Amino acid sequence: MLRVYDTELRSRLMLGTSRYPSPAVLAEAVKASRARVVTVSLRRESSGERAGQGFWSLVRDLGVRVLPNTAGCHSVKEAVTTAQMAREVFGTSWIKLEVIGEDDTLHPDVFGLVEAARILSGEGFEVFPYTTEDLVVADKLLVAGCRVLMPWGAPIGSGRGLNNVFGLKALRAHFPDVPLVIDAGIGVPSHAAQAMELGFDAVLINTAVAQAANPVRMAEAFAQAVEAGRAARKAGPMEPRDLAVPSTPVIGTAILR
Amino acid sequence: MQVKVIGAGVTGLACALELAERGAAVEVLDRGAALGTSSCSWYAGGMLAPWCELETAEPLVAKLGGESLAWWQRRFSATALNGSLVVAHARDAADLVQFGRRTERFEWLDGEAIAALEPDLGGRFNKALYFREEGHLDPRAALAALAHRLDDLGVPIRFGVSAAAERLVAPAHGARARCVIDCTGLAARSVLKDLRGVKGEMLLLRLRDVSLSRPIRVLHPRLPLYIVPRADGLFMVGATMIESDEPTRITARSMLELLSAAYALHPAFGEAEIIEIGTGVRPAFPDNLPRIGWHGGALYVNGLYRHGFLLAPALARRAAQVVLEDRHFPEVMREDTRERHLV
Numbered sequence: 001m002l003r004v005y006d007t008e009l010r011s012r013l014m015l016g017t018s019r020y021p022s023p024a025v026l027a028e029a030v031k032a033s034r035a036r037v038v039t040v041s042l043r044r045e046s047s048g049e050r051a052g053q054g055f056w057s058l059v060r061d062l063g064v065r066v067l068p069n070t071a072g073c074h075s076v077k078e079a080v081t082t083a084q085m086a087r088e089v090f091g092t093s094w095i096k097l098e099v100i101g102e103d104d105t106l107h108p109d110v111f112g113l114v115e116a117a118r119i120l121s122g123e124g125f126e127v128f129p130y131t132t133e134d135l136v137v138a139d140k141l142l143v144a145g146c147r148v149l150m151p152w153g154a155p156i157g158s159g160r161g162l163n164n165v166f167g168l169k170a171l172r173a174h175f176p177d178v179p180l181v182i183d184a185g186i187g188v189p190s191h192a193a194q195a196m197e198l199g200f201d202a203v204l205i206n207t208a209v210a211q212a213a214n215p216v217r218m219a220e221a222f223a224q225a226v227e228a229g230r231a232a233r234k235a236g237p238m239e240p241r242d243l244a245v246p247s248t249p250v251i252g253t254a255i256l257r
Numbered sequence: 258m259q260v261k262v263i264g265a266g267v268t269g270l271a272c273a274l275e276l277a278e279r280g281a282a283v284e285v286l287d288r289g290a291a292l293g294t295s296s297c298s299w300y301a302g303g304m305l306a307p308w309c310e311l312e313t314a315e316p317l318v319a320k321l322g323g324e325s326l327a328w329w330q331r332r333f334s335a336t337a338l339n340g341s342l343v344v345a346h347a348r349d350a351a352d353l354v355q356f357g358r359r360t361e362r363f364e365w366l367d368g369e370a371i372a373a374l375e376p377d378l379g380g381r382f383n384k385a386l387y388f389r390e391e392g393h394l395d396p397r398a399a400l401a402a403l404a405h406r407l408d409d410l411g412v413p414i415r416f417g418v419s420a421a422a423e424r425l426v427a428p429a430h431g432a433r434a435r436c437v438i439d440c441t442g443l444a445a446r447s448v449l450k451d452l453r454g455v456k457g458e459m460l461l462l463r464l465r466d467v468s469l470s471r472p473i474r475v476l477h478p479r480l481p482l483y484i485v486p487r488a489d490g491l492f493m494v495g496a497t498m499i500e501s502d503e504p505t506r507i508t509a510r511s512m513l514e515l516l517s518a519a520y521a522l523h524p525a526f527g528e529a530e531i532i533e534i535g536t537g538v539r540p541a542f543p544d545n546l547p548r549i550g551w552h553g554g555a556l557y558v559n560g561l562y563r564h565g566f567l568l569a570p571a572l573a574r575r576a577a578q579v580v581l582e583d584r585h586f587p588e589v590m591r592e593d594t595r596e597r598h599l600v
Contacts, residue, residue: 021313023453024544054453055500058543157478213359 002201004148004179005094005126007065011036012196013226014067014181015219016206023058025215030062033219038064039096039204041071042086056089067128069096074109076116083120095120096128096150096183106156106184110137114144121145130183133167135174142178149178150204153195154185157207161191165198172199189218189225196229197237258581261286262438263420266296267396267565268558269440270403271573274332276438277410279577285407286418288444293400297442297537298565300459302485302495303399304472305329305392305567306341308362313481317546317588318564319361321571326392328570333402337471338392342366342375344382345476346521352476353384363388377467377523393472395487396566420444436580437555442540443502445559448552452559454502454538458511459495461487462519464529475518481563482518491532494519498563504538539563549576549589556580 002009014037020026030038040059059066068086073079076099083095099116101109108131117127121144129141133151141149151171154160162168163185172180181202182195192203205222212218258281262273265287277283289295307322329336343363345353357363363386372379374387404414420441439445446452469486476482485493497511512534519526542548542560547568549558558576561568578584 021315022541022543022545024542027543054502058453211355 002179004128009036009065009202010034011223011226012202012230013192013223014039014202014204015209016204017041017059018071018206019210020215023055026210027058027062029209029215029219030064032216033209033223035219035223036064037067038062039067039069039206040090041069042082042089060090065094066090066092067094067096068092069130070098072100073098074100076112076119079112079116080119083116083125084123087125093124093126094128095125096130098130108132108152110134113137114140117141117146118144128181133164133171135171138171138175138178142175147178148181149175150181150183152184153182153191154187156184158185159187159208160185161187162194162198165194168195168200169198189221192222193225193229193232196226197232199233202226258282259435260284260438260580261436262440263287263418263555264296264440264442264444265289265292265400265404265414265416266298266440266442267301267400267403267569268298268442268561268572269438270400270407271569272438272440272558272576273407273412274403274410275573275577276580277407277412279581281577281581283407283410283412285412285414286420287414287416288418288420288441290416292404292414292416293397296400297457297539298396298400300457300495300535300537301396301565302459302472302483302493303394303396303566304341304483304485305336305338305394306388306472307567308360308388308391309341309343309474310564310567311360312356313359314564315544315546318568321547321589322564322567324571324574325567325569326390328574329392329394329399329566332406333394333399335398335402336392336394338390339471340374340387340389341391341393341472341474342371342378343386343388343474343476344371344378344384344522349476349478350384352478353386356476357386360386360388362390375469375471375473377469378473381523391472393485394566398488399566438576438580439555439557440559442559443538445540445557449542449548449557449559451543452540453500453543455541455562456499456501456504456536456538457496457563458499458507458515459493459535460512460515460519460531461533461535462492462494462526462529463490463532464492464526465490466525466528467492467523473522475522477514477518480514480518482515484519484522492519492526492529496563502538504536507534507536539565547572547589549579549586 013035015035070079070082099109099112127146130150154163179201183204209218260283262269262285273283273285293299307319366385366387368383472485474483494515541562545562547560575586
């Protein structure tokens with residue numbers, strides 16, 4: 001079972017809660033995905049004390065663990081303040097930390113990320129940092145107190161899958177014991193299966209499910225893909241070869257060339 | 258039959274009109290000081306776009322919304338039925354294809370055809386979706402027109418009346434001679450516990466250099482952005498969708514996004530005057546679909562979400578038949594206990 005910050009999770013699929021056609025569809029999709037963790041953005045929904053209350057209570061009613069996030073924060077200070085507010089609103093010390101450095105690609109600002117992770121870990125938060133596949137940044141995040149990493153597959157919402165398989169494999173190999181969750185860029189279930197086959201511990205999906213024509217069926221498809229990819233990883237995939245190898249032995253057949 | 262309609266937004270006025278047209282003795286009460294001031298209808302886009310809405314809305318919205326075009330045309334002569342246009346900037350071209358996959362009753366236009374419909378957009382877009390049968394109206398003028406028709410039918414609209422007090426004196430359900438219809442939007446949340454608010458922000462701009470004949474939707478990765486032309490050089494730019502129950506002021510970010518949408522549609526919008534900044538909170542149920550239901554002797558018509566002007570006619574028509582003929586409409590009256598936690 002997947003263990004993150006001393007919590008055991010029965011599902012290796014996490015879902016975002018933004019941009020569904022309605023909260024009712026979101027609830028159905030979460031059920032179909034069998035996800036045990038959903039992430040919620042505070043920043044876009046929060047201009048006052050009571051703002052967002054209606055939506056937040058619907059999210060709390062989903063009966064799954066809430067991982068609040070700092071989506072849309074562009075500075076360390078914003079991210080830290082949003083995290084503190086999230087702790088109040090959802091009563092959890094979990095925080096998915098996003099510090100955005102560039103608006104067109106939503107590329108993480110890794111310098112701000114490490115700094116915010118250090119501050120929040122010091123305040124007792126359990127930080128899930130949204131990062132790139134960069135090994136040095138990953139190492140600095142672990143030093144800053146993170147015990148989970150969330151590398152991107154591709155830019156948020158782009159649906160491009162795993163852009164840098166080589167880099168992601170290197171990350172997996174360098175940190176065999178750190179839970180690694182692919183956090184962004186997954187477009188279709190085969191991308192999620194691929195991430196699991198590469199040995200990642202879980203995937204987090206939002207747009208690919210929320211913006212599907214039928215989010216509930218897509219959530220179910222992702223659940224199956226994540227399970228298939230995980231099972232394949234455990235089963236030990238074969239290594240690809242350059243030439244054909246017959247699966248039936250040739251010796252013993254009637255006609256030999 | 259005597260009917261009190263509480264709430265003079267588009268839902269309340271449409272209900273009152275449907276009832277009055279069927280011969281009921283109707284009275285409309287509203288907490289505001291004047292027409293529109295306390296209602297989120299005041300800030301609506303006024304698009305009658307049932308097929309565009311299929312992009313994110315359930316098929317029921319298109320079905321009910323389809324009734325609105327003829328309804329409005331009959332009751333508000335300035336209703337425009339000249340279609341709507343959906344465009345995307347080059348970087349969001351894939352979104353236009355996806356929009357087309359999820360909607361219906363449109364045709365693809367090339368640059369020339371776009372210029373023929375909207376000369377001021379000539380050369381700015383190569384592709385667009387054209388929903389020929391859709392329409393639009395000016396919500397404030399439409400509300401005034403409904404109020405005027407009600408006045409003609411002898412229906413008074415009383416302002417400055419608290420809905421809470423009226424709910425208390427609602428007759429028991431089944432008392433056929435008198436009835437209360439509650440169309441108070443988010444204010445009904447004390448009774449409709451699963452109602453939530455979705456804040457919307459809009460701008461009114463004035464610009465003489467650009468003229469548009471129909472609503473233009475500009476596809477955007479996060480917001481359903483649109484620009485609706487109004488009389489006198491006015492353009493309504495809307496609308497954000499923020500999960501929030503508070504009609505707080507516009508944020509700088511929303512303002513930037515709305516203005517950049519207008520500017521990207523046509524750079525001349527950079528010179529537009531900002532006439533008004535509006536915010537309102539739309540009432541929505543968890544499935545974002547409207548509901549009609551009896552609670553404590555009053556019939557609640559609520560949850561029209563971002564489809565007020567589109568759905569009010571169909572709901573008003575049904576509410577009138579519920580009250581006067583005891584009809585039942587499962588598609589809007591279904592009791593779904595899983596989704597509806599009512600007192």
